[in-house]
Amino acid sequence: MRIILDSVTLCAGGFSLSANAVFEEGVHLISGRTGSGKSTLASALAGLTSVSTGNLILEGCRSPVLLMQFPEYQVTGSSVTREISSWGIVGNKEFLSLFGVNVNDRDPFSLSRGELKRLMLACVFARDPDLLILDEPYASLDSSAKDVLTTLIENRRGITIVFSHEVEHVPRGSRWKIAAGVLHCE
Amino acid sequence: MVPDGKSQQGFYIVSDIRIRLLTLVLLSVLSFVSTSGAAVVFFWWLVFAAKTTFAKKSWKVVLLTSVLVGLFPSVVLYFTGGDVFYGAKIFVLVLLAFWFSASLVFGEVMSLFVWMFGKKTGFDLGLAAEFSIQALSEIQSDFSHMKSALKIKGQRFSVFRVPSLAMGLLFLSLGRSDFQSGILARRGYISGGTFIPVFFPGKSDFLMLVTAGILYAVLLV
DSSP: OEEEEEEEEEEETTEEEEEEEEEOSEEEEEEEOTTSSHHHHHHHHTTSSOOSEEEEEEESOOOEEEEOSSGGGGOOOSSHHHHHHHTTOOSOOHHHHHTTOOOSSOOGGGSOHHHHHHHHHHHHHHHOOSEEEEESTTTTOOHHHHHHHHHHHHTOOSEEEEEOOOSSSOOSSEEEEEETTEEEEO | OOOOOBOTTSOBOOOOHHHHHHHHHHHHHHHHHOHHHHHHHHHHIIIIIHHHHHHHSOHHHHHHHHHHHHHHHHHHHHHHTSOTTHHHHHHHHHHHHHHHHHHOOTTHHHHHHHHHHIIIIIHHHHHHHHHHHHHHHHHHHHHHHHHHHHHHTTOOOOGGGHHHHHHHHHHHHHHHHHHHHHHHHHTTOOSOOOOOOOOOOOHHHHHHHHHHHHHHHHHHO
């Protein structure tokens, strides 16, 4: 299983990002300045937006899942319980307790940004996708939740691509950087 | 504060909102008063405005909204014995509205209001209008992200999803409004302010105004 970016160009909102890369199984950490195109690349890798030029090939990836930068975008359930169900999670409650999620009938929008982020993280890990793309997963998390997240990322199977500015809690893996509109392997 | 004529994408835009507004008024009157006027304005829209409209707005949204908004009064008037072509006029007016909103550049409405009503009332009206335009654009972007989120979960958009998505849109909009009002309060904003309106009239503005003026003169005067 791997992702191939063959002379890929992504254009959106006045910027352009070029990428020639192969993401093998394991953890890949991608950093870059705000507005450098990280979220656009994340969206393209998840198959949500098409590339402007080149080829983006997802070899053997059957279930890509993207955790968006803002967890509010991903809420479709009217309660925490329904939100968990909306991810199609059956019985796999381990991740919910790891992230300290209280399963109840509260409106997800009444949760704090940090609580909502932990709920979404628990749901995407419980789905156990072969390709997991995390856009700024450390934002709004406290230190203990960041540690839990780092451990889970490092112990995952398949491909995990992490877009982050985080410098303290960083999972082990290949490092990539977006600079001057180009994706580089460090 | 001086607007620099740049679009949100960073491109320089040579266009004057005052000329476009005058063109819009002429064409709106023309299309509203007669069916033949509406037909001529529709062709004007195809020649001068369709490209700008579809560059910023989805053709599906533009056509679906225009047809639905136009169809409703026509159907009602058909059964009540009124002018069935009234809907065609509304259809053209909606197309014009889409063109005008698609042609707006960041800071232009502020310039227009300050130019028209001065630094106090004009500034306040301009600020409110700019925030509203920005909020609408952000709601569009939020909605697009939410549709992507549904796709990630393997779900489809349906009426049953509307309440939770609407709640999300409301929550995000209120959060941004709270942030913006906090910034204004910290900067000591009470009412009015200093803003120098700047306009960048282009050849196409004059061309659109002249053609609209000729059509108006030929059909109405």
